[in-house]
Structures are given as structure tokens and as C-alpha cells.
Amino acid sequence: MTTSSRRMRAVMGATGAVALALAVTACSSGSGDAGGDEVTLRVAWWGSQERHDNFLSLIDEYEADNPDVTIEAEYSDSGGHWDRLATTTAGGDAPDVIAFDKEHLFQYGGRGALLDLSTLDAIDTSAVPEASIEQGSLDGELYGLPFSQNAYAVVANEDLFAQAGVELPDDETWTWDDFYEVSHEVATTLGGDVRGSDYGEAGNASLEMWLGHHGESLFAADGSAEIGYDVDTATAWFEHLEHIRDSASGPSPDEFIEEMSGVFEEGRFLTNRSALAFYYASQLPALETASGSTMALLRPPSPTGSVEDNGLAHIPSWFWGISSKTxxxxxxxxxxxxLSNDPRVAETMLVTLGVPASTANQEVILPELDATGQEVVEFISETSPEVTFVPAPAPPGSGSVGDSVIRHMEEVLFDRLEPADAAAQMTAEIEDQLARG
Structure with missing residues (x-):
């Protein structure tokens, strides 16, 4: 039997939106593998063609090492992956092994569709930091094993700073007032179309970072369908956005809307028209390639000037889960x-999915990376001992929270809502989403 006929159940394209009917009739599988020595496993993930090709080559290696196992790959773009997963899960026919992001993991795990990985002896979690393990866990059960981790950080355009004659800030001691000041200084020195900083438009990531300054999180720490922050803290975050607009030479509201609806490569930061921006650390190579400029990863500022209060979190960007129906x-x-621990996987994927969660595999890939890739890994490694903020797990019903956050950002930046009103309205909207599940 050829490789292609054996496992190429590729899913290329969306299958139509289906409600996530996860009333799983049997939430646990048998105690062992069913039937004979021959095993067929279905594995599902999403992504680009490069990602598909990489995983398929790794499957070939795994099958070569395990001749009694046949793997059927089911892969597609992001929309197709989630649509199909909703359909197969509701029908009791989910793949055995499934790739998840954080936004979807607990929509499935919290409703009985995934196994508790901590009960499976074959899975070694010893090289994965406990903070990452916590982010795949809900109510004491590990539903997703982190494959990689990332950090939402500040990225500085070093070339613009050099042109302005401004030194990069000390990211271990800077405060938000320092951030506003240095952003304004670079923008006003260079003039023209250069802005000081963007607003951090990655859905709720910037808000989550701000809440982390204050020991709060977007959602309740116990995994319940409740918010985990004070409305006054959200009000202060909206006021912070006004400071970027008014005191840090940030983009105008119209420029903000243009950025949100535009092409990634045509954004202000990627076209060298913004000195500072907020991105995930693993995006650094793409940012440098698109801009043609040298970039630097910086820790976020804090209210106190202490790294322990900067709200930096190491966030798993990819999880592997196992269906409870397997x-x-x-x-x-x-x-x-x-898929999580083998060095061959790390050497193949490098930092395309984020920095490996396994600290052992971080060491494995360093010699394989260029200088920019090494900077990403070193940033994650260097900041790991400092991280004190672990965002609470996203409960079922949280999938549209990012849209609510961005919409209220727009209302504040256009002065259509005062920060306090925006915080109250956004919170009520999020609470309603969580209540409806």
C-alpha cells in the first residue's frame, strides 16, 4: 500500500459552519487499544502548504519507526479545520489526534470531547514548563499538550531608532510613561508619516497583557464562564489607548481602521512607518523580512518598572489533543x-509554530536557526524565569471576545465612547457571550 493511498485523507477547504454540538454520549474511551496489533490513527491540523508538507514528512518517519501504525492525515486551512472538527465531533467521529489553538481547546475539552492527557503514561511532559502545562489544563485535567510557546511582546524598529538618534529603551526597567515618551520622541524627530507606536491590535492579547499588570485575567481563574477582571482595570486600558493616540504619536483613528482592514505586509510597522509595535515573538523573522529593517524584541513596559509586573506571558500557540472517542x-x-518531544519534529518545524515548549528541543533547534530565529528562542528562554502571569483558560463561549475588544477599541479611539462606558459595555457583551456558551 502506498503512502498516499494509506493516509492521504486531506481536507482542503471549508465544510460549512456547523454548531458545536458536543453532547458526547461516551466521554471516555476504552482502557486500551481496541483489537489486534494493527492500528490506524487519524490526525487533523490546519495551516499552510509548507506546514502540511512538514507534518506529512514527519508522519512518514513515525510510520517507518512504527510499522504497525497507519496514520491518515486530515488537514486544511483554519476555517476548514474547525468546521470539519465541529461536524465530526458532533457525529462521534472526531480524529484521534487533533491540533488546537488556545481559543478552541476548552470549547472541546470542557464539554467532554477530549481525553485527560495526564492519565496517559506514554506522554512525557517533563521538559515542558509548568506554566505552559497549566494553559492546556482545565479543572485539573490536561486537555492539550503544548507543542510551542510564544510571547506577546513589543517589537522595536532599530533602524528608525538609529535614524532618530534615540537609544532603545531598557526593557527591564521601563514604564508606560517611558513608552509614551520614547514613542513620541522617535516619531516627532523623524516627522512625516512615521508614528510612534501601534495600539496592539491582536484581538484581546493587548488587553490580557494589561490585565496581567494588575494580577487579573480576561477570564476567571477556575475556568468558569465568568470574567476575571475589574471593570476599572479595563477602563484604565482604554485610557492607555488614548495615551498612545494623544501622547505617543500613535496612528489616527482612521489609520487604525485602515491598518485593521489592510494587508499584513502593507501595515505601518512592516513598511517602516511605526517605531514600535506589539507582535508575537515568533513573528520577528517575518517582520524583518517584510520590512527590510532590523527589529528588536522588547519586554512590555510595566506600571512599576519591574519585569515581574510587565504582564508578559508565555502562551502556547499550538496544542495536541486526543479525542475522548478514540x-x-x-x-x-x-x-x-x-509530535511534541521528538527532536526530529523540532528540527523540521523550527519556530514556524512558535518556540518549542520543550526546553530540550529549544536547545536542539538553536544551531539550525539564523540570527533572527535564535533571537526569538533566546527571548523566550531569557524571559521564562521572569514570567509571573499565566492567563486564565478561555472557557466555552469565548470565541468572539476578540471581536468585542477590537470593536470597543474603535469606539474609544474615535471618541464615540468614553473609556469607562466602553469598559462597561464591552464587559456586559463578553459576559453575555460566556453565558450563552
Whole structure:
């Protein structure tokens, strides 16, 4: 049997939106692999063609090492992945091993559709930091094993700073007042179309970072469908956005809207028209390539000038989960262990999905990376001991929260809502979304 006929159940395209009917009739699988020595596992993920090709080559290696296991790959773009997963889960026919992001993990795990990975002996979590493990866990059960981790950080255009004759800030001691001041200084020195900083438009990531300054989180720490922050803290965040607009030479409201609706490569930061921006650390190579400029990763500012208060979190960007309906939990666990811990996987994927969550695999890939890739890994490694903020897990019903955050950002920046009113309205909207699940 050829590789293609054996496992190429590729899903290329969306299958139509389907409600996530996860009333799983049998929330746990059998205690062992069902039937004979031959095992077939279905594995589902999403992404680009490059990602598909990489995972398919790794599957070939795994099958070569495990001749009794046949793997059927089901892959698509992001929309197709989630649509199909909703359909197959509702029908009791989910893939055995499934890739998740944080936004979807607990929509499935919290409703009985995923196994508790901590009960499976084949999965080794010893090289994964506890803070990352916590972000794949809900109510004490590990639904997703982090494959990679990332950090939402400040990125500085070093070339613009040099042109303005302004030194990069000390990111271990700077405060938000320092941030506003240096942003304004670079923008006004260079003049023209250069802005000081963007607003951090990645959905709710910037708000989550701000809440982390104050020991709060977007959602309740116990995983319940409740908010985990004080409305006054959200009000202060909207006031912070006004400071970027008015005191840090940030983009105008119209420029903000243009940025949100535009092409990634044509954004202000990627076209060298903004000195500072907020991005995930793993995006650094793409940012440098698109802009043609040298970039630097910086820790976020804090209210106190202390790294312990800067709200930096190491956020897993990719999880592997196992369906609670699998007939082969032990084989599925062995595959997840391979996909998470085997050095060959790390060497193939490098930092395309974020920095490996496994600290051992971080060391493995360093010699394989160029200088920019090494900077990403070193940033994650260097800041790991400082991280004190672990965002609470996103409960079911939270999938549209990012849209609510961005919409209220727009209302504040256009002066259509006062920060306090925006915080109150946004919070009521989020609470309603969580209540409806």
C-alpha cells in the first residue's frame, strides 16, 4: 500500500459552519487499544502548504519507526479545520489526534470531547514548563499538550531608532510613561508619516497583557464562564489607548481602521512607518523580512518598572489533543509524545509554530536557526524565569471576545465612547457571550 493511498485523507477547504454540538454520549474511551496489533490513527491540523508538507514528512518517519501504525492525515486551512472538527465531533467521529489553538481547546475539552492527557503514561511532559502545562489544563485535567510557546511582546524598529538618534529603551526597567515618551520622541524627530507606536491590535492579547499588570485575567481563574477582571482595570486600558493616540504619536483613528482592514505586509510597522509595535515573538523573522529593517524584541513596559509586573506571558500557540472517542488511546498518546518531544519534529518545524515548549528541543533547534530565529528562542528562554502571569483558560463561549475588544477599541479611539462606558459595555457583551456558551 502506498503512502498516499494509506493516509492521504486531506481536507482542503471549508465544510460549512456547523454548531458545536458536543453532547458526547461516551466521554471516555476504552482502557486500551481496541483489537489486534494493527492500528490506524487519524490526525487533523490546519495551516499552510509548507506546514502540511512538514507534518506529512514527519508522519512518514513515525510510520517507518512504527510499522504497525497507519496514520491518515486530515488537514486544511483554519476555517476548514474547525468546521470539519465541529461536524465530526458532533457525529462521534472526531480524529484521534487533533491540533488546537488556545481559543478552541476548552470549547472541546470542557464539554467532554477530549481525553485527560495526564492519565496517559506514554506522554512525557517533563521538559515542558509548568506554566505552559497549566494553559492546556482545565479543572485539573490536561486537555492539550503544548507543542510551542510564544510571547506577546513589543517589537522595536532599530533602524528608525538609529535614524532618530534615540537609544532603545531598557526593557527591564521601563514604564508606560517611558513608552509614551520614547514613542513620541522617535516619531516627532523623524516627522512625516512615521508614528510612534501601534495600539496592539491582536484581538484581546493587548488587553490580557494589561490585565496581567494588575494580577487579573480576561477570564476567571477556575475556568468558569465568568470574567476575571475589574471593570476599572479595563477602563484604565482604554485610557492607555488614548495615551498612545494623544501622547505617543500613535496612528489616527482612521489609520487604525485602515491598518485593521489592510494587508499584513502593507501595515505601518512592516513598511517602516511605526517605531514600535506589539507582535508575537515568533513573528520577528517575518517582520524583518517584510520590512527590510532590523527589529528588536522588547519586554512590555510595566506600571512599576519591574519585569515581574510587565504582564508578559508565555502562551502556547499550538496544542495536541486526543479525542475522548478514540479506540486507540495508547497509540494516540505515543504519537502525541512523538509530535511534541521528538527532536526530529523540532528540527523540521523550527519556530514556524512558535518556540518549542520543550526546553530540550529549544536547545536542539538553536544551531539550525539564523540570527533572527535564535533571537526569538533566546527571548523566550531569557524571559521564562521572569514570567509571573499565566492567563486564565478561555472557557466555552469565548470565541468572539476578540471581536468585542477590537470593536470597543474603535469606539474609544474615535471618541464615540468614553473609556469607562466602553469598559462597561464591552464587559456586559463578553459576559453575555460566556453565558450563552
Amino acid at each position: 479506540q486507540h488511546p495508547d497509540a494516540a498518546a505515543d504519537l502525541v509524545d512523538f
